Amino acid sequence: MDFSLSEQQEMLRKTARDFFINELPKSSVKEMAKDARGYSLELWHKMAELGWMGLVLPEKYGGSEGSFLDLAILLEEMGRACLPGPLFSTVVLGASAIMEAGSEEQKERLLPKLARGELIFTLAVAESHVLSRPDFFEVKARNMAGDYIISGTKLFVPDAHVADYVICAAKTGRGPTLFLVDAKSPGLSWTVLPAMSGERQCEVKFNQVKVSKADILGKVNRGKEYIDKVLTRAAAAKCAEMLGGAEQVMEMTVAYAKERVQSGRAIGAFQAIQHHCANMLNDLDACRCVTHRAAWMVSEGMPCAREVSLAKAWVNEAYHRMTLLGHEIHGAIAFQHDHDMHLYFKQAKLGEIAFGDTAQHEEIIAREMGL
């Protein structure tokens, strides 16, 4: 057993933390929430130069062969910084789906560009009546003389408004199939859904969108396996992002409790506040343990559906509790737009409902327990 980071991982963490402190003040996070694109292109390219898009990709596709655990550490820093933009969609969803299901030709064609930050990807799974069960997909792809015609509407597709490719999971006969859809394809349109924070989720309409056979990702009708794997990775990755946010909440809350004076002393000297902080600390430490264990198992290629679900279910609830207490201790000031605390309160709820809420992961665990 070893709960520590390697020297390289420590370095990655430090580089990322310093980078975001310098490059992404919270004022800019808040500005970006109102921006049409939702993120800074300049920052995007700087991150690409640092090699972060290709961190976990093989060297032959322009990556640096990092582990999923390395990516998790990077995502922690992104969560801490409240980074807006399509990095998660591109790297965690897009690159994972291509690595998992793509042909050699597709990998060679797409991944080096992805690694250079030149292509943005997203994954379209949810629909108006489906969150996690592909067998109920209403979006269909019909085989027309070898090519496919996709029809229907996907929901909650992250960053589709800026994506170059939408990887769409559509029903094809017996099961779902993944299609690599050029976002500029005729018949594809998107609307950005109302946001709570800086996130961009879209409704994507496929109106008789033609996709050539060459753009099928993986095997026909076998999409569920790929989706499950990618969404398991995404759930673990989301835990990492939330863990980073939770660490920041802990730090800023304790710092505030030390400096805010009421009734003649720092509020952190009151036991009521101390016990709130202690409860946050326990939630945080457990978040770290379950998240790192899950990320480690993904890294090692072990079967880990149970452990990832366990992590997500815990982090969902624990981060929520932590942000509520963070607001409680900061008092009314954190209710103001100028303050940063609310960014994390929003991040916690958005993270909680992304890639499986608690109930969904509990159901996975129940099955793993033989229930």
Place this chain on the structure above:
Amino acid sequence: MDFGFTPEQEKWRQEIKAFLKDNPPEKFPTQTGEDSWGHGAFSYEFVRLLGKKGWISLTWPKKYGGQERPWMDLLILFEELALARVPWAAAAICWSMSNTILELGSEELKQEFLPGIGRGETILWLAMSEPDAGSDLLAMRTTAIEQNDCYLVNGQKVWSALAHLSDYGFLFARTETDPNTPRWASISLFLLDKSLPGVTVQPMISMFGDVFHSEVFMDNVRIRKKYLLGEKNQGVIHLTRTLEFDRFWARFPKPAFCHRVNQDLVQYAKETQCDGRLLAEDPMVRHKLVENAIEIESCRLVFWNVGWKIDRGLPLTYEASAAKVLADDMGQRFFNRGMQIMGPYAYLGEADKWAPLRANLRRWYLWTAGDSLAGGTSEIARNTMAITGLGLPRK
């Protein structure tokens, strides 16, 4: 990062499992009922068998009969013993106290005590709390006044866990009575022989009708000077460390034990019909069982994280207190859910295959009223987390 165990550690785990298979814990005679985490009851015979295997002294130096094995091996042993629900109630406490003897004891004391503890023949209890010194431990009034070759001890201890089955008390007493001396510089630590004249152990009947704690009265007890453990008047630092150790070691087995009980509850739910369906098909029952699993596993990983720090020799500040709060909170919710799943059937008297689970669950549930108080209240532990761990101001 690595959340796995080495092949040697896995082999060690298998060795323990094989031993437990050859020596089924439930076959051993017991002298008292379950302790709070129901690691089985307490059995002299079983603890002596652990001693015979050399597993009590596993981590000690070879010269005291130990094997100098790493802490990780002891943690694996704890986890396996808890999974098997062995009758070892007081043994976990002895492990932590024997470490203090190793650290502070004179050569003479080590030679006198360690072999017996290692064989599982000498059992220690923690004599700390007093009627008016609970969370404010430093308010203790038991005095130990230096007199010739002895300390003359007068006073009373309370909540002395399993003192009625033990041989020696790990006694904290006031050795400096001058009110101008700060409290932290006036307490010392002794090994108290229960058979000394003037010692009276008065078992206390608990809320479920049997004995776990005792009151211990000391009336002009003469403890020979050599039984002073560590330096005179420097006991407070040992008191803090003993408590911290107790918080960690006494609770490390808890997630493993709860995991085992949750497995039983899962099986019960899969086999038990109520109102026309299996409990395992009731969404609320499933939800409770899964919540149990999530909390148990999170708690377990936090304990391994702390154990790993101990193994690495990394300094601990708030971790043992934090783990105590986490485990005891978890346990309270866990056993409550267990009772909810069984509902009124928890009170069936029938002697069917679920009878032991029913009886123990009732008992463990009642214990949770005391879990958050044992080893220092969870409030005191949260204070430690806030002040020591997070650096929040005392005043």
